[in-house]
Amino acid sequence: MRSLNQFLVPVCGVALVLSTSVARAQEGSIIRDAEYRILERQHGDRWAAEDKDIDVKLAEFREKNGGKPPNILYILLDDVGFGEVGMPDLDVVRGYSTPNITDFADQGMSMMRMYTEPSCTPTRVAMLTGRHPVRTGFDEAKAVPEGEGLADREVTLAEVLSENGYATAHIGKWHMGDIEQSYAINQGFDYAEHPIHQQAQLALMNSTALNEGHVDGVDLRLRSTDLMLDDTFRIDPYAMVYGTIGEKGGAIREVHMEPGQKFSQDDYVAMGQRYKQSTLDQMEKLAKGDKPFFLQYWPLFPISFTRTDIEQAQTLNGGPVAEAIVKVDGYIGEILSRVEELGIADNTIIVIMGDNGPFMEFVDKSGQSDRIYRGGKTEHLEGGVRVSAFVRWPGMIEEGTRVKDITHVSDLFSTFARLGDGEASIPRDRIIDGVDQTALWLLGETHGRRDYVFVYEGFVLRSLVKQQYKMHLPPPGGNPILAAMYDLYKNPREDRPQDSIRIGVGFGANFSLMAQRHLAMKELYPDMPPGHGPLYGGIENLRPETKELVDNILFAQGLTINPD
Template identity: 80%
Template sequence: MTIRTSLLTATCAVTVLATAPFAVAQEKPIIRDAEYRILERQHGDRWTAEDTEIDAKLAELRENNGGKPPNILYILLDDIGFGEFGMPDLDVIRGYSTPEISKFAEQGMSMMRMYSEPSCTPTRVAMITGRHPVRTGFDEAKAVPEGEGLAAGEVTIAEILSDVGYATAHIGKWHMGDIEQSYAINQGFDYAEHPIHQQAQLALMNTTALNEGHISGVDMRLRSDELMLDDTFRIDPFAMVYNIVGEKGGKPREVGMEPGQKFSQDDYLAMGQRYQDKTLEQLEQMAAGDKPFFLQYWPLIPISFTRTDIEQAQTLNGGPIAEAIVNIDTYVGEILDRVDELGIAENTVVVIMGDNGPFMEFVDRSGQSDRIYRGGKTEHLEGGVRVNAFVRWPEVIEAGSRVKDITHVSDLFTTFARLGDAEAGIPRDRIIDGVDQLPLWLKGETYGRRDYVFIYEGFVLKSLVKQQFKMHLPPPGGNPILASMYDLYKNPREDRPQDSIQVGVGFGANFSLMAQRHLGMKKQYPDQAPGHGELYGGIENLRPETKALVENIMFGQSLTAGSE
């Protein structure tokens, strides 16, 4: 595996992570960031007592379920900011409703201070590895062919759960790379079906969206052969791999595209329906099996940019994404109903959440807004990283509860590992940022185990959250006096920074130390590079136009590397 130094740790020596998921001795403690260790020092005795109580509860639940840990169903919705679903009072203000998810929220716990990463790929990487994405070399969404992806040396929650006997499946958006080692079937999933790239290709570059003028510069019909010498500079979106399906240990195949075919909005919607149907199919198969299961469903919709499929608006809002949010609510309702029909609800932990804030470039016509929090996708502002998140475990997690404890998407990695009695699989040779939040889920508010979040934009640390306060950091190398601090209860939109004297006298120095500790640990545990390899490697049935695309991109990368 080729290793390159990330921008943030250019001066640090890079070490290669173990390629075997469980190569290190698991009796060692999990390596934690400094802020967690500060909290652990203050609350360790109480946490140990709580853990003893929780372990006894988990053992009792397993015994009542034939010795098996619970199933886990994780649904991650794309580009839906805080208040866009599952909160009826806010939904009605925006002119639509999400009754199925709202009902689900009342059956479980609402995590009111869940932080994601600012965009799709980083959130997914944080969840599946339990690590800030910069630690894995990811700084942005993986939207175009690059020959890059999640490295084989990263340990995923699917690998950890699979190692202790879980059946695992992933359906829908993946967005973590276009090389063989990064496909879901090579990252711990027994079965997977997913696009290689994401909706920028499928929803924004389809023929319908191009004809409606939603994006320019990619429509291959507009080029001038007389003036354009480099035929490879503009990537043909229809040559990119569309959708793959496969099983662990095998080779994936592209499905849904024929040579020369150009996909439209109808094809995009059909793919979304296919993923819904496959999720229901996998749910039934896994429920009928003897193993506990981890089923991950990441739908494509509600991202939608065209109106051609909207004959009559079903909402007062009428925006294409608002309309699609209603559709995804129906999808989620179908899945939850099937869980009930299969008789597995009592032993199935279900988590539903968004992955980042709204696509602000399209809010004027999408039907979305940044609502309470300012900002959206790709931004460190609360509107970019605060998302709705709900968890249900009947008779175990208190129905209708709402907690204000801070949680982060990476916490799901560690919490799911504990649910599955798989903590021994968590690697001990790298920092794990995810915090076990099972005490919060089982015991309720004030039992969370984090009061801080580090927020990056790309490789740059942009904000620090501690308790109710948030510090916006100056650019790297900038004057510290340019930092600004906000009380998120008093100023949730982060538009009125506190007086600099108040900051200096109060928390300015402590925020500075918090950043220094976090960045300082990178000297011992430097950020890693992503995996690199042949674009679309291992896919058995690449189309001729895709093979040509691969050849062009890999040739260009060989020149970048300094050799042909």
């Protein structure tokens, strides 16, 4: 752990001291970061009064719902940033429409300042654990097998809800690790269908994409191997595990992949269609059960890069991702229609949102761009961490509302835990970053409970958001008064830093202290390492080429292990 002095210089001689008595004083309560405690000190009485009224509303709902809390359906779209879905005024800018998501947005609340993490795995970790991914040690979007994943010591939302009477299922992208403890069925889900890896394997390194030249150096057919000595340097994507199915307490197995098969774009599309159908099937099964349910659908689309499979474009945009966004909007329309057919719309909370900004490496060709906020996937800029997010709960959340309060994807953990009667199951031995935003959902704008965000790129804290201002953190030893700062309402693209005298003098010191408090809390509650274990452990039917891949990786990893 780096010292505070290595990160930011002290401002005006102010030193920050947090004694261990702070941690002891919070024993038995959810442990929060310092910024939340500052807000709680100012607004705690009002929040407590609001919570009493909210508890009455929730009790009335449960009484009408047979004594049960609501179902939860969470749909997370991959690499879809702010303004890419559900905002019809932008159709003319984007060159495509998403009518089903737009209708859904009109039926509920649009969270206009939803922040996520800069890439897919960190956002998913934050949502499921309620913690900044850096705290879990698993905050990187892994593209190849490594024997690493979300540790079993982390407590996920699925575990919290399952412990409190929910049936749980996950369908679609997972991307939380390639070891047994990190699979969805071992992280609280009763049933799961998901690929082990992500679209770098499925969409960029499928045989169709390789033939179109989207990735170099992978397909050995496209170059001579006369001087290649190390046959293991290039990962064979076809030897990696693809889609899996499993149930809690049982084995997990790979499906729809035969020995020697070369995974193509057609296979990728078929996998996505199966996940959509499985979501429909699981929802019907869960709706007939006696328990409330938590169902996650994380579609593979709209990530798609090939063009040879597009017979005729359906959009003015014409990019493969734009075409896939329209297709997945159709999938979501089917799911929302099934919710109505099953008669569960009024007792089901549904959230639809993106996980991070667009994949800028394929900008323009894909049909995406940083149209409003600058930046994209992997970046701490607003374009990397601002997404469209919508929530619907008929009769409980006012229709057609747009709120400007700041929210973060980790807030879903705490909010869903409360609404699912699971607050008592939230762990008390670690910092929980997610804030309960039930008041915002049920009471509306100005009732949010955060006005700050810490934005990481991997393990590095890169920027701070407080109210409408944002500071890009200086390098170690840099003077925070001279750091780049932005008024996000006046300069949403973060390309014209504010004058250091006009803004820096007023906020530079406070931003610096905000960062120092955050890092000091990390000294009290240190970041943990990710989970480790045997690569593809627990998968009962590995193909011969997969076993060879595992053997090669384990041999190379073993060369650096101290024999003592």
